[in-house]
Amino acid sequence: MPLISEHTFTSPFQNFTREQWKRLNGQLSHSIQEKDLDQLHALNEPLTMDEIEDIYIPLAHLLEVHIHNFQELHSKSNVFFKRNHQKLPFIIGIAGSVAVGKSTTARVLTKVLSLLPNKPKVELVTTDGFLYPNKELIKRNILNRKGFPESYDTKKLMQFLADIKSGKSQVTVPLYSHLEYDVLSNEKLVISQPDVLIVEGINVLQVNSRKNGVFVSDFFDYSIYVDADEKNIVKWYIDRFESLRATAFQNSASYFHKYANLSEEESFEMAKHIWNEINKPNLHENILPTRYRADLILKKGSEHFIKRVKVRKI
Numbered sequence: 001m002p003l004i005s006e007h008t009f010t011s012p013f014q015n016f017t018r019e020q021w022k023r024l025n026g027q028l029s030h031s032i033q034e035k036d037l038d039q040l041h042a043l044n045e046p047l048t049m050d051e052i053e054d055i056y057i058p059l060a061h062l063l064e065v066h067i068h069n070f071q072e073l074h075s076k077s078n079v080f081f082k083r084n085h086q087k088l089p090f091i092i093g094i095a096g097s098v099a100v101g102k103s104t105t106a107r108v109l110t111k112v113l114s115l116l117p118n119k120p121k122v123e124l125v126t127t128d129g130f131l132y133p134n135k136e137l138i139k140r141n142i143l144n145r146k147g148f149p150e151s152y153d154t155k156k157l158m159q160f161l162a163d164i165k166s167g168k169s170q171v172t173v174p175l176y177s178h179l180e181y182d183v184l185s186n187e188k189l190v191i192s193q194p195d196v197l198i199v200e201g202i203n204v205l206q207v208n209s210r211k212n213g214v215f216v217s218d219f220f221d222y223s224i225y226v227d228a229d230e231k232n233i234v235k236w237y238i239d240r241f242e243s244l245r246a247t248a249f250q251n252s253a254s255y256f257h258k259y260a261n262l263s264e265e266e267s268f269e270m271a272k273h274i275w276n277e278i279n280k281p282n283l284h285e286n287i288l289p290t291r292y293r294a295d296l297i298l299k300k301g302s303e304h305f306i307k308r309v310k311v312r313k314i
């Protein structure tokens with residue numbers, strides 16, 4: 001069966017059904033070993049092993065091809081430019097709507113990539129750490145615009161990526177707490193020369209978050225967009241809100257503690273309201289338009305299972 005369906009021949013993407021994608025798994029001479037799967041079992045993520053084996057392992061193998069090429073190009077460029085740069089990280093951007101499952105995808109991919117045969121050091125950074133602190137958002141009167149392009153300190157994010165891409169040995173990253181609903185003032189993550197860096201966030205493929213004509217994605221070597229129909233994303237947002245209400249929001253330190261005693265029905269209404277007022281317009285105005293800028297699109301079905309993969313033709 002041909003891998004490209006006829007109606008896609010004008011598209012820059014090659015389309016794979018889940019069944020086709022899954023069969024690509026065995027095409028490398030080596031693969032993630034059976035014993036490694038135990039480590040994936042231990043991941044406390046809501047993903048099934050089928051999803052990891054059918055989707056993420058082939059994806060890791062495809063990325064391995066790109067990482068290998070990137071490293072070879074880097075060392076040949078070093079010879080050409082007569083320079084002695086140490087290795088630079090291969091940077092992967094992961095974009096998509098709030099609640100589509102970017103964080104889950106990013107965490108699983110971090111683990112799966114780290115199991116590749118040469119055991120690369122893989123680090124994960126989320127761009128919510130680069131949101132302005134609430135104090136600053138309030139000062140700018142944009143607390144209700146959290147997640148929109150203007151709520152991020154893009155200059156800081158670009159500086160971080162520029163530092164990483166210039167081989168700086170240690171770079172610090174601000175951290176965000178969903179419990180406090182704010183950037184943590186006293187905690188930072190230290191990134192120290194990984195082989196692969198995953199940068200996950202709703203804004204990573206946006207062209208309106210530009211500094212001096214440079215986009216965040218100019219620093220990426222590969223990018224992935226996690227996609228799903230909006231009716232599913234809303235449901236996942238509402239479900240996550242309700243499960244947080246029953247757990248994390250009960251903590252008095254939680255920013256959303258005020259919602260802890262809502263009934264299930266009230267919680268549903270509140271989540272729907274936040275979705276409609278903030279996350280939905282952001283999806284339509286700023287996130288969805290970036291979808292086809294990605295190198296690869298993972299399209300989810302109703303239960304979070306990836307049903308199609310689109311890969312930019314090369």
Ligand SMILES: Nc1ncnc2c1ncn2[C@@H]1O[C@H](COP(=O)(O)OP(=O)(O)O)[C@@H](O)[C@H]1O
Pocket residue numbers: 046047048051096097098099100101102103104105236239240303304305
């Ligand atoms: N593959 C998956 N299978 C089942 N549930 C998932 C999956 N991916 C995400 N979820 C659930 O969907 C919700 C949103 O996922 P999350 O990774 O937090 O999204 P995002 O980072 O895009 O906001 C969470 O409740 C998460 O547990």
Ligand SMILES: CC(C)(COP(=O)(O)O)[C@@H](O)C(=O)NCCC(=O)O
Pocket residue numbers: 097098099102128146147148200201202274278279
């Ligand atoms: C901090 C975020 C912008 C980041 O989204 P994420 O990348 O974690 O999906 C988002 O979680 C958020 O807080 N949005 C504001 C509206 C809301 O509370 O859902």
